[in-house]
Amino acid sequence: MAAIEEGARKSGILWLTLDRPRLAWHAWHDGAIYVVTGGEEQELPGLDALDRVHVTLRSKDNGARLVEFEAAVTAVDPAEAADAVAVLAKERLNARDSEHLTERWARDSTILRLTPDTSTAGVTPGA
Incomplete structure (x- = not known):
């Protein structure tokens, strides 16, 4: 989990395997990655319909693959996750x-929590 947290905190972008690899900005909060999609925000087609997604974090320093893992996908009610939404808005x-x-997100977008499955994590040595 340490490699996942470090990678997610140091870089504001990651790759999600959807219809094809998709670059996404995100925020790390309380042991999970949060992304917003739809409306005027980034398009991550089909992510909100998945139970799990493959995530790749890359090094902010050199772009090398740092760690890959599966994550559980859960929709977030912005009113019930105000702290996470505030962190996401800051990013x-x-x-x-x-x-x-945040009002626009609540109206037009979907906020998703990606909870890492550490049993699937593969760290790239020397990244």
Whole structure:
């Protein structure tokens, strides 16, 4: 779990295996990765319909693959996960409406929690 947490904290992007590998920005909070999709945000087609997704974290320093793992996918109610949504909003760069960002997400987007399955984690040596 340490490699997953370190990789997720150090880099604001990751790769998700969906219809094809998809680059996504995210935030790490309370032992999980949070992403927002839909509306005016990043398109991660089909992610909200999955129970699990393959995640790849890369090194912020050199782009090398750091760790890969499976993660459980769970939709998040923004009202019930205000702390996580606040962390996610802080990581959102260049939002056109930062003062109303979380309200827009609640209305137009889906927020998902990706909970790492550490039994599937594979760390790349020397990354």
